[in-house]
Amino acid sequence: MEPVGFADWLRIRAAEEAAASAGRVRRKGATRDALLALCRELAEA
Numbered sequence: 001m002e003p004v005g006f007a008d009w010l011r012i013r014a015a016e017e018a019a020a021s022a023g024r025v026r027r028k029g030a031t032r033d034a035l036l037a038l039c040r041e042l043a044e045a
Contacts, residue, residue, distance in 0.1 A: 015042045 004012070022035055 011042055011045055015039060018042065 018035070018038055
């Protein structure tokens with residue numbers, strides 16, 4: 001496994017936070033598709 005740079009670590013943490021908060025976000029009216037799009041953007045960043 002390659003070493004993880006700080007910027008990569010931040011992106012990974014952001015993706016984990018987004019996944020962890022998906023339930024709260026969904027209750028606020030966000031759609032599953034919007035959450036998936038966000039995760040894709042984070043993964044590609």
